[in-house]
Amino acid sequence: MTPADLNARFDEHIARLPGSTTVRAARESAFAQFIEHGFPSRKTELWRYTNIAPIVDGGFEFLPQNHAVDADARQHWLGEAGIDDEGLAVVIVDGTVADMERADAGFDVLTLSESIDRYGMQTSAAEFPSQPFAALNVAFARDGAHIRIGYGAAPGTPLHVILANSAALRCAVQPQLIVDVAQGASAKIVIHLLSDSTNASWVNLLTRVTLARDSSLELCRLQRYGSATLHTELLTAVIGKDATLKSTSLDIGGQLVRNDLQIRMQEPDSSCDLAGLVTPAIGQHIDNHVTIDHCASHSASAQHYRAIVGDRGRAVFNGKVVVHKNTVGIEAMQSSDNLLLAESGEIDTKPELEIYADDVKCSHGATIGEIDEAELFYLRARGIDEATARGLLTLGFAEKILERLPATGARSAIAAKFGLALPSDQA
């Protein structure tokens, strides 16, 4: 898949992708932005640890038109996500939104093509010049969801968004999620990323969050792909005055997973609290790249990232904090804690601070360790066998992140993945 191949694909598909001539212009400029630099090179610092060859060499099909998603498929994926069908859930299968209710208890949902018809392409690739995959998403985006939480609304239950991939074809899926939280509103959205065990698609997700004054959003993102799915993602968020974003992500599956987060503390007293757990093993590469821009005074950010790395797994974390000029009272904390279960695993973790102001409280810390011998002995001295003690300690390490997520079988999925023994009634 050379840029020339993509060019041919883009020319072929542009007429069939949703949107008017202005949308078409936005797509063209996004595509031009991508072509200008091509695929990211490992020579650039941001992509140094991430080998994207599986994407470049993947030979993916681009599907320009929506296809039918039947009710059975929708039901199937709801089941896989571990949620019942009550209330509103957005199910997107191989890039196409399945039929759904459109509004429920405070959430107002459009499909992306409806949103594009009404509002045009709301995302401009110029917002993220160093994100070639996100530019590609804007060029090719066909479906997805535009979720709005209206003024002062506070839905009592979370909205689930399921992005499922079942195609036998190797597809390049370019979904877009737009989340607008209006002033004073507060909501929770759970994103489930799922695929069949044989699926080898490339999902290139763009999620764009806007938080108006006094609003709050809790995002939970649960990635449990099969072992052959590829994933790139940009989450951008712009956070307004006194608004708060809480985000927690868990990555279990996938072959190559690269998550970029660009969080902009746009207005005074905005805050964000980000956490993530990745669990790469058996040749998986999972990567979180976070950039937080403190553009306004008294904004606060926190990053809690953890990795459990097994045999031949690779975890990358890069957490960058930029404190802009003319701001005061900024607080930024970051922690990256890593548990290495096998010598063949690899962990790269790096904090970056760029500070252009004086009144700043920043902290960061990174640890890489193995199962602690003293903890292990303590459990064994209580009669718990060594394998079970290791299982308990490994899940105990994950708990700090898992406790922020809904109970959806993540613990047993992690236990199964690393072959952890657990007490008989808990396994």
Added chain:
Amino acid sequence: METDRTPMLEIVDLHVRAGDREILNGLNLTIGAGEVHAIMGPNGSGKSTLAQVLAGRDGYDITRGQVTFLGQDILDLAPEERAQAGIFLAFQYPIEIPGVNNAYLLKAALNAQRKARGEPELDAFEFMRLIKDNMAQMQIHKDFLSRSVNTGFSGGEKKRNEILQMLTLQPRLALLDETDSGLDVDALKIVANGINSLRNPERSMILVTHYERLLELVEPDFVHVLAGGRIVKSGDRTLARELDERGYDWVQQEVQSA
């Protein structure tokens, strides 16, 4: 009558090294069923090493000697096998385990031991009933069950937690390593009551302590002084009082002149 004469624990000529240091050199100690022994001794004399080695801690070289528990040689057993056989160590410094909650640990430990003994595992309801009484006895609040093991606990809470575990696991031999240190008077009473409630003719205890004050509340049958890597003096309760008043120097002088 055979079992009556088998000691609970018999330590013969135990030599233990860590790195290139000999910590225990020729320690002998026999504990009968139902007996409570206090081991006192200066800081760094090897009391915790003895307790940890008995519980099966890695990282020590046992260069000579035997340890038998209820007639069985235990030095080749894994820590969990010793625990399942009925040995319990209350740690001098209980370990914090973030992310593993107390209820989870207690239930996993109890069921692992029951399973090893061929007894049915307890379900959540049976477990809660058992644990509730023990928690009331140790004056531990029920919130405690959902907190991570020892994480952010005060010194006193950690020690009470050790005794709660002991009450729940009902060991045959309890090794209590300075369970009294760092406790205020009230907490000391609670801990002492917990220990006393487990005393019976089938159960033995070793109390490692610096202070006589625990021994006022939990009366030992025997008191030993550990110094220079071995038991250098043994006596009854009055020895503890004497050590409290006079310190350890006279014991060491007595040993040297002998």
